[in-house]
Amino acid sequence: MNRSVGRRGFLVSGAVVGAGTLLTACTSNEPEAAAAPTQQTAAVGGTDNDQPGTRVVMGFSAPAADHGWIAAIAKNAEAQAKQYADVEFKPVEPTNDINQQISAVETLIQAKVDVLVLLPNDGEQLNQVARKAMDAGIPVVNLDRVFPDKLSYRTWVGGDNYGMGVAAGHYIGKKLKDKGVADPVILEIQGIATLPLTQDRSKGFADALKSYGFSVTAQQDAKFTVESGTQVAGNLLQAHKKIDAIWNHDDDQGIGVLAAIKEAGRDEFFMVGGAGSANAMRDIQSGSGVLEATVTYSPTMASSAVKLARLIAQGKGMSDLVENQVPQSITLASETVTKENVQAYLPLGFES
Amino acid sequence: MTLLVRVREARHLGLVVALLLLAAVGLITSPDTFGTSSNLVSILALASTIGVITVGMTFVIIGGGIDLSVGAVMALASVWATTLATQSYGPVVMAVCAVLVGTGAGLVGGFLISYGRMVPFIVTLAMLVAARGLAQRMSDRKTQLIQPENSAIVELSTTRVLGLPLLVYIFALVVVVGWLVLNRTTFGRRTYAVGGNPEAARLAGIDVRRHTMMLYALSGLCCGIAAIIIMARTTTGSSTHGDLYELDAIAAVIIGGTLLTGGRGTIIGSILGLLIFTLITNLFILNGLNTSDQLIAKGLIIVIAVLLQRRGLESRT
Numbered sequence: 001m002n003r004s005v006g007r008r009g010f011l012v013s014g015a016v017v018g019a020g021t022l023l024t025a026c027t028s029n030e031p032e033a034a035a036a037p038t039q040q041t042a043a044v045g046g047t048d049n050d051q052p053g054t055r056v057v058m059g060f061s062a063p064a065a066d067h068g069w070i071a072a073i074a075k076n077a078e079a080q081a082k083q084y085a086d087v088e089f090k091p092v093e094p095t096n097d098i099n100q101q102i103s104a105v106e107t108l109i110q111a112k113v114d115v116l117v118l119l120p121n122d123g124e125q126l127n128q129v130a131r132k133a134m135d136a137g138i139p140v141v142n143l144d145r146v147f148p149d150k151l152s153y154r155t156w157v158g159g160d161n162y163g164m165g166v167a168a169g170h171y172i173g174k175k176l177k178d179k180g181v182a183d184p185v186i187l188e189i190q191g192i193a194t195l196p197l198t199q200d201r202s203k204g205f206a207d208a209l210k211s212y213g214f215s216v217t218a219q220q221d222a223k224f225t226v227e228s229g230t231q232v233a234g235n236l237l238q239a240h241k242k243i244d245a246i247w248n249h250d251d252d253q254g255i256g257v258l259a260a261i262k263e264a265g266r267d268e269f270f271m272v273g274g275a276g277s278a279n280a281m282r283d284i285q286s287g288s289g290v291l292e293a294t295v296t297y298s299p300t301m302a303s304s305a306v307k308l309a310r311l312i313a314q315g316k317g318m319s320d321l322v323e324n325q326v327p328q329s330i331t332l333a334s335e336t337v338t339k340e341n342v343q344a345y346l347p348l349g350f351e352s
Numbered sequence: 353m354t355l356l357v358r359v360r361e362a363r364h365l366g367l368v369v370a371l372l373l374l375a376a377v378g379l380i381t382s383p384d385t386f387g388t389s390s391n392l393v394s395i396l397a398l399a400s401t402i403g404v405i406t407v408g409m410t411f412v413i414i415g416g417g418i419d420l421s422v423g424a425v426m427a428l429a430s431v432w433a434t435t436l437a438t439q440s441y442g443p444v445v446m447a448v449c450a451v452l453v454g455t456g457a458g459l460v461g462g463f464l465i466s467y468g469r470m471v472p473f474i475v476t477l478a479m480l481v482a483a484r485g486l487a488q489r490m491s492d493r494k495t496q497l498i499q500p501e502n503s504a505i506v507e508l509s510t511t512r513v514l515g516l517p518l519l520v521y522i523f524a525l526v527v528v529v530g531w532l533v534l535n536r537t538t539f540g541r542r543t544y545a546v547g548g549n550p551e552a553a554r555l556a557g558i559d560v561r562r563h564t565m566m567l568y569a570l571s572g573l574c575c576g577i578a579a580i581i582i583m584a585r586t587t588t589g590s591s592t593h594g595d596l597y598e599l600d601a602i603a604a605v606i607i608g609g610t611l612l613t614g615g616r617g618t619i620i621g622s623i624l625g626l627l628i629f630t631l632i633t634n635l636f637i638l639n640g641l642n643t644s645d646q647l648i649a650k651g652l653i654i655v656i657a658v659l660l661q662r663r664g665l666e667s668r669t
Contacts, residue, residue, distance in 0.1 A: 067592075226586045238634070239382070259585060263509050
């Protein structure tokens, strides 16, 4: 018995050290990246809640970052935890393998952390291990991809995919309505079409457009990568000789979409992005291209999740609410970033 | 020999007919968009990246091997060439870097296969995983933008000569050089010999190991060139570039009539096979159909192409 605990302890420390070396190794790539704005977003509030309190050991597990958004999630969580002297942050090696993430969370449970922040690779498949943590008395803050079983998490905080589509639909619908365009050609470039989050986004987009009497002319999916963004956009531009508006679900793949638009030399339409990368925001700010706005699905939610996890572990509530405990669920609003307000959002944008 | 030549010609004829049929479908289903010159340019530009890789893949497969690492090596080359350190040396160094990284990865794989006596499938599979991992590590899993001062790379995609983007000329050049090397040089004849019967090739005085290594280096070189094209098209280097390109390239080579067992095949066939695939993607998007159906269609085409080829061969022999 003793021996197995010892071995697990060793595993955890190995994972922590591993994550540490990974982080230091990665930062070495950025000697000249001074031009880039804040890579991480950490908020320092002005209430008593931020005063040092009981010591909290916080476990953290998220998928491996093969995308700018997920990379920003891990960075934001780490940066926020560092703001607090009373938080000991224990991230485990990020992985895209469900099996590995389950055992990583198990090691955190064995290590008896005070609170867990989990962004599962898949809510359904990680549900059981999250439940195990809750049963062991470790509160779980579920980040973004929701566990189906409410007994598996204390609090959920995440973005609003449907709302993201709604925000994009309203921006495009209103603008075209104001212009008086009849029967506009509206294109939608999705991420991975099979994901529920993509379907939610598309539904919100269609619903919002419907309130203006518009509908989506054509829809294609681009796998969330720059390269497929270029390919899909290149073909769509050929298919439609006159376009009024494009909504692209994801700013990372948007780099490719914009490259294809530039290559085709087209500018008769405007485009709205999604997620809110720093890159897209800089484009919006310069106003030189077709990208006019982006609707957020901000990885700052990781910073918020860490703050909430700390409060839960310390038994405190949110200072702006009356209740003594943190709410059970928090859905972030999808905000629309345009040239007018981009200045305020730039520090929150993530590097793709 | 004449029989073989005739079979080969007939095979190309089938591919050309298939291409024409697809084009006819395009003209009927989307008459105002399909036949436009800008759509044709767009198809060629789309085909350029995998096209260059397909040329290298054709050599490897004719030589009796397989290269699963192409997409990952291309991604690695694009990432290496777009790190801030590389970018500080300007666009020429970036391009050279991409080509060197590709060739280097190919040489390593080829060395392990020929001198380490390892199975190509396994070595290149290992290279696929490792190269993608290294690309992720180098880029910190971020998308690396080409800096404005290096926009000369992007201009390969935006600058047009006689209506075609420069990168299409790169693609054409690679195809022409590849064809010449395969059909008009001893290197090409040795490739057929090594793939057809390595033992006989060895007895005929060919250094089979060295030649095999060179084939994988050649494939890597093509990946490096493809990396330059993808950088120009997307304005980025990224570890996600070229996902599953190996499958598209292998499928194009097979549809083109190259035998997976080696010893027989043509570059023209591979390119026709690739154009068929690219045309399908284009047709599906022009008609607003989704990607799932597109994948089903591609799968069917691979099966049909191979069935037809087998029947064609059997009826003649």
